[in-house]
Amino acid sequence: MRIWISPKLKLLSTEQLKHLNDTDSRTNFRADLLEYLKSYGRDLTQSTSSPLFEWINCLHSYDFRPIKVVLIASVSGRHVGESLNKFGHTRLGEVLRTCNSQIPSSWPVIGQFSSIGSLGLKPTDWFTTEWSSSLAGRGARGLRMIYPCVEDVRNSLEGYFAGGCLPYTKKTAEKQPWLCQFFYRWHAFEHSRCAPHIKSYTRISPDGQQIGWFLLTSANLSKAAWGAYEKSKTQLMIRSYELGVLFLPTNYKESAHSFEVLKNNAKYSQSPTDGLLPFPIPYELPPLKYQSNDEPWILDKPHSLPDIFGHIWEPS
Structure with a gap:
């Protein structure tokens, strides 16, 4: 078995929280992870009683700069326009x-x-x-x-x-x-x-x-x-969630x-x-x-x- 574990991330200071974008990794790991988590829908990501809501808030509190890997995710649905290359094999x-x-x-x-x-x-x-x-x-x-x-x-x-x-x-x-x-x-x-x-x-x-x-x-x-193209490669259809x-x-x-x-x-x-x-x-x-x-x-x-x-x- 192989698993990836990130370096231990530090909590951000009050001053660092004012400049959150400066504390993401050079690979935009936090931004990509948040986008993936939010793709599960508003009921799960915006309800204060949802564990996922708690996780999303928690991710904003840490310094992600030590992370060097790139997040590659798949999100169920049809992806077009600016989202065509956000998920799956694209x-x-x-x-x-x-x-x-x-x-x-x-x-x-x-x-x-x-x-x-x-x-x-x-x-x-x-x-x-x-x-x-x-x-x-x-x-x-x-x-x-x-x-x-x-x-x-x-x-x-x-x-x-x-x-x-x-x-x-x-x-x-x-x-x-x-x-x-x-x-x-x-x-x-x-x-x-x-x-x-x-x-x-x-x-x-x-x-x-x-x-x-x-x-x-x-x-x-x-x-x-991984997804498959539809409509002359203007749309990518993905059926599952992967990370x-x-x-x-x-x-x-x-x-x-x-x-x-x-x-x-x-x-x-x-x-x-x-x-x-x-x-x-x-x-x-x-x-x-x-x-x-x-x-x-x-x-x-x-x-x-x-x-x-x-x-x-x-x-x-």
Whole structure:
């Protein structure tokens, strides 16, 4: 598991409260978080009896300047005009474009998730066009999607029971067999037998030594989470609420263009002595592509080969 915890934020002084905008992070984290929270509606955000109202007021009282990550959120609804690039995959694309990220086109995109939605009858319907364009600009040489195969689940610490947290359904999978060509195995050092529930996205160098950025998020691979264009790309439709944090090298060191991948899941050092920017990746790089006999885990598909506990999988 990977979680992000902010630095400990200090309470603002009375004088600082008079200049609230000067105490947000350079990434506008507080402003973006407040906008996300307020999107849940007036009943929840303006009622004094609502816990969310209390949280919103509390956020105004702290100094957010130590925060270096960028908030990437999804908000349910149709977003047009000035809101078109505020949420979902268009928000991520906008941030990556404005930060002038100098990532070679040879660096593939890696996605890693625990659920998959309906992406279209063809990869070009959304996956290799709209979605990948936001993550990779004019494109990346390869999209590598890490998702557990049946063997990963069968041999996991929980056996087939772990597959209950990987809700990719047969109905959805049968409509997009093309997706299998993009699948890679879940391998995570000593955690390889732990069924993943983490969701993350990044771009890596071909040798697996560097990453251009890293997004830790709640968003699975789905149009519902990331959004899909409507009305000739003038409108973005999102069906769910998601929240993630984006790590950019330049926010930690202005001259940096990439993070260095920590070797063999080594411990992270807050004060690297070699001047590099080490980053812990939750899986092994480069990822291993599915073999011809590998098949993605599908929640409602039965399996007669016993798992490590001798159980078979018979979905109800």
